[in-house]
Amino acid sequence: MTEQTGRNERRLTIARAMAEAVAQEMRIDPRVFLMGEDIATLGGVFGNTRGLVEEFGPERVRDTPISETAFIGAAVGAAADGMRPVVELMFVDFFGVCMDAIYNLMAKNIYFSGGGIKVPMVLMTSTGGGYSDAGQHSQCLYATFAHLPGMKVVAPSNAYDAKGLMTAALRDDSPVVYMFHKGLQGMGWLGTEPGATVDVPETSYTLPFGQAAVVREGRDVTIVGLAMGVHNALKAADDLARRGVSAEVIDLRTLVPLDRDTIRRSVAKTGRLIVVDEDYHSFGVSGEIIASVVEHDLRGLKAPPQRVAYPDVPIPFSRPMEQFCLPNPAKIVQAFDRMAQA
Amino acid sequence: MAKKPAADKARQSYTSEEVLKYYRDMLLIRRFEEKAGQLYGMGLIGGFCHLYIGQEAVVVGLQAAFKQGDAVITSYRDHGHMLACGMDPRGVMAELTGRAGGYSKGKGGSMHMFSREKAFYGGHGIVGAQVPLGTGLAFAQKYNDTDGVTFCYFGDGSANQGQVYESFNMAELWKLPVIYVIENNQYAMGTAVARASAVTEFHRRGESFGIPGKPVDGMNVLAVRDAGLEAAEWCRSGKGPIILELKTYRYRGHSMSDPAKYRSKDEVNKMKAEHDPIDQVKNLLINEKLVSEDQLKEVDREVKAIVQDSADFAQTSPEPDPSELWTDILVEA
Ligand SMILES: Cc1ncc(C[n+]2csc(CCOP(=O)(O)OP(=O)(O)O)c2C)c(N)n1
Ligand SMILES: [Mg+2]
Numbered sequence: 053m054t055e056q057t058g059r060n061e062r063r064l065t066i067a068r069a070m071a072e073a074v075a076q077e078m079r080i081d082p083r084v085f086l087m088g089e090d091i092a093t094l095g096g097v098f099g100n101t102r103g104l105v106e107e108f109g110p111e112r113v114r115d116t117p118i119s120e121t122a123f124i125g126a127a128v129g130a131a132a133d134g135m136r137p138v139v140e141l142m143f144v145d146f147f148g149v150c151m152d153a154i155y156n157l158m159a160k161n162i163y164f165s166g167g168g169i170k171v172p173m174v175l176m177t178s179t180g181g182g183y184s185d186a187g188q189h190s191q192c193l194y195a196t197f198a199h200l201p202g203m204k205v206v207a208p209s210n211a212y213d214a215k216g217l218m219t220a221a222l223r224d225d226s227p228v229v230y231m232f233h234k235g236l237q238g239m240g241w242l243g244t245e246p247g248a249t250v251d252v253p254e255t256s257y258t259l260p261f262g263q264a265a266v267v268r269e270g271r272d273v274t275i276v277g278l279a280m281g282v283h284n285a286l287k288a289a290d291d292l293a294r295r296g297v298s299a300e301v302i303d304l305r306t307l308v309p310l311d312r313d314t315i316r317r318s319v320a321k322t323g324r325l326i327v328v329d330e331d332y333h334s335f336g337v338s339g340e341i342i343a344s345v346v347e348h349d350l351r352g353l354k355a356p357p358q359r360v361a362y363p364d365v366p367i368p369f370s371r372p373m374e375q376f377c378l379p380n381p382a383k384i385v386q387a388f389d390r391m392a393q394a
Numbered sequence: 395m396a397k398k399p400a401a402d403k404a405r406q407s408y409t410s411e412e413v414l415k416y417y418r419d420m421l422l423i424r425r426f427e428e429k430a431g432q433l434y435g436m437g438l439i440g441g442f443c444h445l446y447i448g449q450e451a452v453v454v455g456l457q458a459a460f461k462q463g464d465a466v467i468t469s470y471r472d473h474g475h476m477l478a479c480g481m482d483p484r485g486v487m488a489e490l491t492g493r494a495g496g497y498s499k500g501k502g503g504s505m506h507m508f509s510r511e512k513a514f515y516g517g518h519g520i521v522g523a524q525v526p527l528g529t530g531l532a533f534a535q536k537y538n539d540t541d542g543v544t545f546c547y548f549g550d551g552s553a554n555q556g557q558v559y560e561s562f563n564m565a566e567l568w569k570l571p572v573i574y575v576i577e578n579n580q581y582a583m584g585t586a587v588a589r590a591s592a593v594t595e596f597h598r599r600g601e602s603f604g605i606p607g608k609p610v611d612g613m614n615v616l617a618v619r620d621a622g623l624e625a626a627e628w629c630r631s632g633k634g635p636i637i638l639e640l641k642t643y644r645y646r647g648h649s650m651s652d653p654a655k656y657r658s659k660d661e662v663n664k665m666k667a668e669h670d671p672i673d674q675v676k677n678l679l680i681n682e683k684l685v686s687e688d689q690l691k692e693v694d695r696e697v698k699a700i701v702q703d704s705a706d707f708a709q710t711s712p713e714p715d716p717s718e719l720w721t722d723i724l725v726e727a
Binding site for chain 2: 089090093094097115116117118119121122145146148149183184185186187188189241363365366368369370371372373376377
């Protein structure tokens with residue numbers, strides 16, 4: 053029993069939380085349907101559609117051929133006709149074969165119709181590495197999607213947020229790119245971050261887009277992250293606390309819209325900023341967050357902001373090489389030390 | 395399922411050396427893949443690892459038509475193709491373990507390897523991506539007036555990618571010397587062909603472009619060889635592309651993490667018992683008394699030693715140095 057609610061605790065993985073949100077919405081909205089590769093019978097390579105075909109049948113939970121351009125394009129078309137498609141791009145890395153449907157169509161039809169057409173669809177896609185799958189199956193590409201106007205972009209770090217953000221995405225009339233990190237899914241074969249599996253209420257609920265969460269309060273430094281980065285940040289905060297440094301950790305939760313206010317408020321308090329991002333270092337999320345702070349107000353900064361991001365190299369297969377590249381708590385602590393010396 | 399077209403059987407002629415070589419080459423792939431599976435189980439190989447077990451007759455049969463100047467390209471299920479192209483088993487296995495001695499110095503892994511020397515152009519992880527690339531290899535062969543042919547392999551699942559058909563059209567329009575080899579192993583991950591394809595006769599996929607196609611028993615290496623020789627001749631004589639649909643079967647899961655709930659054990663066992671490509675050749679060798687028992691044992695021994703050596707190498711070759719991360723991103727002047 054948890055204290056506040058008096059109900060039994062339900063610890064769910066992100067995969068199960070996503071599936072639950074979709075199922076609850078499908079029960080009340082017949083316009084919601086799913087398409088993707090191996091999402092029906094198999095329940096999704098990452099488990100996030102498990103149980104859906106059993107409950108809703110193959111008409112609404114559809115396995116597709118390996119034809120991303122066609123089924124994502126078809127979703128954009130069906131959405132224009134009032135359907136509410138949920139499509140899965142198995143790995144975000146595969147966006148290359150279907151990006152036109154995504155950023156020229158899904159992301160622009162609202163605008164090009166002068167608001168006459170809605171595109172209420174959700175594109176779910178897996179991100180992240182750390183399990184030796186090399187450069188076509190391990191990228192995050194958060195910035196690639198967040199950069200292009202016309203779509204919302206979310207990236208949950210835990211199952212509670214995953215469910216609320218999914219329900220919100222399903223009810224949104226704009227396209228939402230829902231990026232889930234493989235290492236947080238709770239799939240045994242991938243290894244998983246235990247911190248992502250948390251208590252999730254059974255009833256349906258939404259989380260508002262554009263509201264970052266202060267997941268740990270602190271005074272000396274602000275660490276901003278998303279998805280896996282949040283867990284690295286929390287571990288680093290523990291390490292720093294042992295040295296008497298009080299770190300505040302912010303989980304962005306959504307990239308578009310981006311909650312710049314929460315970040316600015318925190319940095320105004322701490323005077324130090326570290327951004328953790330598993331996406332590539334240059335031209336990305338970390339640069340955007342830092343710019344959002346410094347273009348707003350430079351005076352509060354006690355040291356140059358730091359970023360702990362993926363180096364600008366294709367993701368290597370070799371385990372030691374990949375691990376060398378990935379953000380981790382130790383690198384975050386080192387970033388703090390660099391600032392402390394400044 | 396793999397059928398035996400009677401016409402193919404009638405034409406088959408062979409020498410004992412030839413059949414023994416096919417046996418050896420197929421066995422090498424099988425034992426290599428079994429070893430890779432073991433190393434994976436021991437945690438020495440990470441990521442996705444797609445084994446070719448069951449499909450050996452496809453690449454070995456088609457390599458019989460390979461001539462100097464030809465090119466080969468395929469998907470992530472690539473270890474068999476690399477061995478059949480004559481690439482060093484040590485370099486392949488060491489890439490699987492991500493070591494410095496691997497073909498891509500540990501940067502590519504199981505899905506991403508190349509050898510220009512052996513005319514092997516990858517190893518590609520994006521489904522269908524190798525089809526336009528293979529079309530481009532054939533373009534270069536024709537442009538440079540060579541006699542070369544490109545063997546462009548892809549799966550039944552990949553055959554539903556749009557870029558395949560854009561490639562077909564260009565290849566026929568420009569009469570490019572490319573053999574599109576569709577390895578129909580009945581499944582794309584957990585999806586059986588009939589669940590993903592409106593027309594499952596993949597050899598007919600070129601009809602609207604005027605590209606001829608042929609179904610082939612991909613479990614019978616001699617049938618594959620014959621089809622390959624004929625197709626290569628078609629391309630070399632300037633007639634343009636051709637499609638071969640190799641009906642085959644993968645025994646193992648899609649990759650090492652496949653729960654394989656989409657098919658029955660019976661189905662797999664029946665395929666192994668009745669159509670195994672290596673058993674078929676072995677039976678031919680024995681029944682027709684083409685070789686002695688000793689010769690077969692000698693081949694088994696040789697193959698075993700090569701595979702063991704590659705596994706030893708793959709475990710002793712050093713891990714790549716992190717400084718290697720920043721090399722090979724662009725061509726250094
Ligand atoms: C563009 C793209 N979409 C999806 C995938 C995921 N995926 C990898 S292999 C595969 C199945 C391919 O099946 P098939 O072409 O029949 O080849 P096989 O694995 O049977 O050799 C899928 C869906 C991918 N790698 N690339
Ligand atoms: Mg297949």
